[in-house]
Amino acid sequence: MRRVLLALLGGIAILAAGVAMRRPLIDMMLYHPMAGIDRAPERLGIDADEVFVVTEDGVRLHAYHLQAEGATRAILFLHGNAGNAAHRLPDAERLRRLGADVLLLDYRGYGHSEGSPSEAGLYADARAGLAHLTGTLGFDEQRVALFGRSLGGAVAVDLAQDRKLAGIILISTFSSLADVGSRHFTPIARIFAGRGYRAEEKIKRVRAPLLFFHGDRDRIVPFELGQRLFAAAPEPKAFETLSNTGHNDIVEIGGAAYFARIGAFLDGVAPTSSR
Numbered sequence: 001m002r003r004v005l006l007a008l009l010g011g012i013a014i015l016a017a018g019v020a021m022r023r024p025l026i027d028m029m030l031y032h033p034m035a036g037i038d039r040a041p042e043r044l045g046i047d048a049d050e051v052f053v054v055t056e057d058g059v060r061l062h063a064y065h066l067q068a069e070g071a072t073r074a075i076l077f078l079h080g081n082a083g084n085a086a087h088r089l090p091d092a093e094r095l096r097r098l099g100a101d102v103l104l105l106d107y108r109g110y111g112h113s114e115g116s117p118s119e120a121g122l123y124a125d126a127r128a129g130l131a132h133l134t135g136t137l138g139f140d141e142q143r144v145a146l147f148g149r150s151l152g153g154a155v156a157v158d159l160a161q162d163r164k165l166a167g168i169i170l171i172s173t174f175s176s177l178a179d180v181g182s183r184h185f186t187p188i189a190r191i192f193a194g195r196g197y198r199a200e201e202k203i204k205r206v207r208a209p210l211l212f213f214h215g216d217r218d219r220i221v222p223f224e225l226g227q228r229l230f231a232a233a234p235e236p237k238a239f240e241t242l243s244n245t246g247h248n249d250i251v252e253i254g255g256a257a258y259f260a261r262i263g264a265f266l267d268g269v270a271p272t273s274s275r
Contacts, residue, residue, distance in 0.1 A: 215245030
């Protein structure tokens with residue numbers, strides 16, 4: 001009996017330790033920030049202003065503002081889980097050419113932003129980015145579209161809940177962190193992932209038009225998870241399958257047609273007009 005009790009207590013202790021370490025382990029696996037700026041916009045031939053915004057919890061974030069002459073619409077660019085905003089400058093420049101100001105945000109702990117990344121923190125960062133576009137830069141919220149890639153798509157879904165935004169563009173975005181974990185590891189990963197980044201639940205409260213892109217050979221965020229998120233989304237919505245495309249080659253393979261589709265979406269949800 002004593003041995004059974006000791007074994008039971010040992011099992012409980014191990015389980016408790018696992019639960020206590022769950023969040024640090026998940027964060028370590030999920031976030032891969034690169035500090036500093038290793039690709040300055042001027043070296044890429046891109047005209048971008050460096051700006052700083054402060055979140056509701058006092059974290060100072062770094063961002064790039066790419067201005068389109070006479071733009072009456074704007075895009076909040078929410079990138080994926082690795083690197084920093086500087087790595088996305090070429091993509092942001094192509095979005096700017098569609099006739100929209102682009103605010104490319106570095107999450108806390110990324111680039112020259114302060115702090116350390118967390119789910120609640122990234123949500124707060126996105127809210128600060130939107131506030132900068134609508135407050136400091138003067139864009140009406142209904143003239144702002146969200147562009148979220150991979151993890152940034154889940155952040156965009158959280159931000160979009162119950163807001164009257166122009167639209168939301170989701171690139172290679174998943175239904176939930178637990179779904180991704182169970183695809184890469186085992187179903188038990190759901191327990192450790194918990195209820196993190198529950199985009200599938202939150203997308204039901206999105207009130208803006210949605211445009212999805214997903215590669216059919218995506219091995220990081222499997223194609224079916226993008227389809228699952230799309231199925232849960234309210235209308236109006238559209239899903240673009242990128243054939244023979246993985247997670248990190250969408251721009252290369254999608255090319256001009258990919259950006260043209262985004263441009264057509266923007267023209268539909270936020271046509272050129274005065275602010």
